[in-house]
Amino acid sequence: MSLSESETQARLLAQALPFMQRYENKTIVVKYGGHAMGNAELGKAFASDIALLKQSGVNPIVVHGGGPQIGAMLSKMGIESKFEGGLRVTDQKTVEIVEMVLAGSINKEIVALINQTGEWAIGLCGKDGNMVFAEKAKKTVVDPDSNIERILDLGFVGEVVEVDRTLIDLLAKSEMIPVIAPVAPGRDGHTYNINADTFAGAIAGALNATRLLFLTDVPGVLDKNGQLIKELSVAEARALIKDGTISGGMIPKVETCIDAIKAGVQGVVILNGKTAHSVLLEIFTEHGAGTLIVP
Numbered sequence: 001m002s003l004s005e006s007e008t009q010a011r012l013l014a015q016a017l018p019f020m021q022r023y024e025n026k027t028i029v030v031k032y033g034g035h036a037m038g039n040a041e042l043g044k045a046f047a048s049d050i051a052l053l054k055q056s057g058v059n060p061i062v063v064h065g066g067g068p069q070i071g072a073m074l075s076k077m078g079i080e081s082k083f084e085g086g087l088r089v090t091d092q093k094t095v096e097i098v099e100m101v102l103a104g105s106i107n108k109e110i111v112a113l114i115n116q117t118g119e120w121a122i123g124l125c126g127k128d129g130n131m132v133f134a135e136k137a138k139k140t141v142v143d144p145d146s147n148i149e150r151i152l153d154l155g156f157v158g159e160v161v162e163v164d165r166t167l168i169d170l171l172a173k174s175e176m177i178p179v180i181a182p183v184a185p186g187r188d189g190h191t192y193n194i195n196a197d198t199f200a201g202a203i204a205g206a207l208n209a210t211r212l213l214f215l216t217d218v219p220g221v222l223d224k225n226g227q228l229i230k231e232l233s234v235a236e237a238r239a240l241i242k243d244g245t246i247s248g249g250m251i252p253k254v255e256t257c258i259d260a261i262k263a264g265v266q267g268v269v270i271l272n273g274k275t276a277h278s279v280l281l282e283i284f285t286e287h288g289a290g291t292l293i294v295p
């Protein structure tokens with residue numbers, strides 16, 4: 001017999017009790033990826049996990065993506081999605097749609113789900129309260145044929161250059177949960193589209209977060225046999241990138257984890273957002289749920 005959602009929550013809460021003190025008053029940044037958003041039930045379970053963190057005395061900050069949802073909107077408008085080096089090539093029209101989808105519909109959907117739990121979430125992007133400034137990304141790739149490095153022109157794709165934590169700190173004091181979209185202004189007056197993983201890493205670094213969680217579509221970092229690796233040091237993670245065990249979209253994610261650890265985040269976890277209540281299972285159980293990357 002399967003448990004109802006309220007029975008599941010009561011059971012999770014009972015399991016969580018012994019672990020609650022560990023993270024009291026600590027900041028946990030949760031990156032909620034577009035692939036992890038899945039269906040309505042998963043969305044509700046995610047919102048209730050964030051609410052439960054807040055009720056346990058944790059200071060949760062949500063940074064979300066929405067790559068597939070941006071792709072769907074662009075295609076509705078007859079615009080083809082183009083990626084280079086894992087980043088969306090973003091012209092003026094595209095950045096307008098990116099901002100509309102990320103800072104508009106997705107952001108408000110997540111805020112509404114958290115608010116339905118009785119907690120107070122507030123939706124923001126880097127523009128609000130001068131929280132984040134970006135500049136044009138300087139990304140290079142090595143051409144596999146000629147072995148020559150070239151600079152990519154990705155248009156309005158940005159990288160974070162400044163984070164001002166004033167607004168986030170104020171919200172935490174007011175018991176509000178910030179939900180942040182990875183869109184930020186440049187000092188040049190343009191709006192930039194920033195990869196949600198790198199944006200979350202920059203926010204977690206600026207806040208000296210205790211944990212940064214990446215919710216994705218696999219259980220964590222898998223070894224050559226497809227088995228979950230429970231804990232990885234920065235050196236081990238680099239070796240797995242070098243020997244090809246970590247590939248594709250997992251490379252920039254793990255590189256962001258390494259950067260976040262260097263920036264002062266104490267532990268970064270990659271876990272499956274497609275498993276209901278994965279945030280609580282990670283934070284409030286002895287062995288966690290995904291791959292913990294540590295210094």
Ligand SMILES: Nc1ncnc2c1ncn2[C@@H]1O[C@H](COP(=O)(O)OP(=O)(O)O)[C@@H](O)[C@H]1O
Nearest residue numbers: 033035216217220221222245246247248249250
């Ligand atoms: N060693 C590995 N362990 C787990 N996933 C890996 C590994 N190497 C490559 N991947 C791929 O990385 C993907 C996750 O990265 P990505 O698709 O960019 O995630 P997201 O869209 O959640 O940001 C996985 O679905 C998997 O296909």
Ligand SMILES: CC(=O)N[C@@H](CCC(=O)OP(=O)(O)O)C(=O)O
Nearest residue numbers: 033034065066067087088195196
């Ligand atoms: C520059 C760049 O590629 N930005 C991403 C921002 C959204 C994102 O990163 O969403 P996920 O976390 O769901 O992948 C994009 O336009 O798709």
